[in-house]
Amino acid sequence: MNTRRxxxxxxxxxxxxxxxxxxxLHQLDVAPDLTADDLATCLRxxxxxxxxxxxxxxxxxxYPIIGTDKLAIDCDLFMDGELSDLTLQCVLWDEGVQQVYPFTINSIHVM
Structure with a gap:
């Protein structure tokens, strides 16, 4: 997968x-586990x-997901301009030619 993408x-x-x-965001999610309300609640x-x-x-x-064209991502989130202990977990699919990869959000939690 391309790091810029x-x-x-x-x-x-x-x-x-x-x-x-x-x-x-929920509409763009290709395999949503969380609703729009779930996302809002996590952050609130x-x-x-x-x-x-x-x-x-x-x-x-x-983390490459073995046997697939997917990549699991743990991304540190910034809150109020500073690095927080909140983590976005998502999966990206290595397909398509769009500017961004198809994705799904698995969770947003403290890590």
Whole structure:
């Protein structure tokens, strides 16, 4: 998978979270485990405002899902301009030619 395209996908997801556009994010999710309300609740319970990283650098770990064209991602989230202990877990599919990878969000939790 292309690291630039991974970053663009994360920027889309986190940008929509930051804007509170949970329904839009849910519509883009190719295999949704969480509803738009679930996403909003996760962030509301943590408190603060999700934001893009202050630098264009993303903090994430990735794990190829063996036997598939998928990549599991654990991405550290920034809240109120600072790195938090909140983690976005998602899966990206290595397919299509769009600017971003197809994705699904598995969870947002403290890690």
């Amino acid at each position: 991974i970053a663009q996908t994360l920027e889309l997801i986190v940008g929509l979270l930051a804007q509170g556009r949970f329904a839009d 319970q943590y408190g603060g405002q999700v934001c893009l990283p202050p630098t264009p650098q993303w903090y994430y770990d990735f």
